[in-house]
Amino acid sequence: xxxxxxxxxxxxxxxxxxxxxxxxxxxxxxxxxxxxxxxxxxxxxxxxxxxxxxxxxxxxxxxxxxxxxxxxxxxxxxxxxxxxxxxxxxxxxxxxxxxxxxxxxxxxxxxxxxxxxxxxxxxxxxxxxxxxxxxxxxxxxxxxxxxxxxxxxxxxxxxxxxxxxxxxxxxxxxxxxxxxxxxxxxxxxxxxxxxxxxxxxxxxxxxxxxxxxxxxxxxxxxxxxxxxxxxxxxxxxx
Numbered sequence: 661x662x663x664x665x666x667x668x669x670x671x672x673x674x675x676x677x678x679x680x681x682x683x684x685x686x687x688x689x690x691x692x693x694x695x696x697x698x699x700x701x702x703x704x705x706x707x708x709x710x711x712x713x714x715x716x717x718x719x720x721x722x723x724x725x726x727x728x729x730x731x732x733x734x735x736x737x738x739x740x741x742x743x744x745x746x747x748x749x750x751x752x753x754x755x756x757x758x759x760x761x762x763x764x765x766x767x768x769x770x771x772x773x774x775x776x777x778x779x780x781x782x783x784x785x786x787x788x789x790x791x792x793x794x795x796x797x798x799x800x801x802x803x804x805x806x807x808x809x810x811x812x813x814x815x816x817x818x819x820x821x822x823x824x825x826x827x828x829x830x831x832x833x834x835x836x837x838x839x840x841x842x843x844x845x846x847x848x849x850x851x852x853x854x855x856x857x858x859x860x861x862x863x864x865x866x867x868x869x870x871x872x873x874x875x876x877x878x879x880x881x882x883x884x885x886x887x888x889x890x891x892x893x894x895x896x897x898x
Contacts, residue, residue, distance in 0.1 A: 661698060671699065693706050729861035738848060740846075740847055741847060741848070747777030747840060755865070763781075763784070765782075766782050769862065770865055772843035774842070785801070786810075792839045799823070810825060812825055815871050
C-alpha cells in the first residue's frame, strides 16, 4: 500500500518509515538487502554495500525532528532498482523527501543510467538534468544543503521539464532535449559516477510514469513524509 494521501499510480515507492522496523513491507530481518516497493508494482530495491548502521543504513526515531531515513555513507552505498526506463519518453516524475548536509559538490538522489534523467544537488542547489542530443539542466537558485528535510520533485511532461522544492516551482518550464539517452539502470544514491554524499539521507522516493501537475505536487507535499497508514504501533513511530 502506497503512502495515504499521495497521488496514486507511481511505478515505485520506497519509504524508510515502512522499512525501518522490518514490518511485512520493508527491510525485513533475514533479508536485509531488500527495500520493499510499497507502490504495489513489485519494483523492489536492493541495498548495495550498506553496513546496516545508523551511518550506513536505517536511522531515526520516526518523529518530525528525527525521521526514519536511509543514510548513505558517501562511499559505495546505493539502492539498485529494476531498470524502469521511466525517462526515455520524456514523460515522468522523480520525487523524494531527503536531508543533505552542507557540501559544495555533486550528490545524486536518484536517476537513470547515462544521465537520461537525474535529480541531485550540484554546487549546493537542487538540480534536474536530462541528457539527449544536448544535456539540459535546471536548478534552484537557493541553497538546500542545510540538513533539513526537503521535498524535491523533477517533472518532465514530454515537452518541458520543471523542478519543485518544498511545493515551490524553482525552475522551468524549460524544453526537454531531443533524443533522450536510453536508460541502462535506475538507482537511488548513484548514477553515472555520481554518489550521494556521506550523511545524506532519503526518507521516501517515488518514480511516476506520468508528469505530476502542480496541484499533485502540492498534494504530495501536504501529505508529508511521516507514514500514517498503519495501525498504531505497527511501525513504531506512533
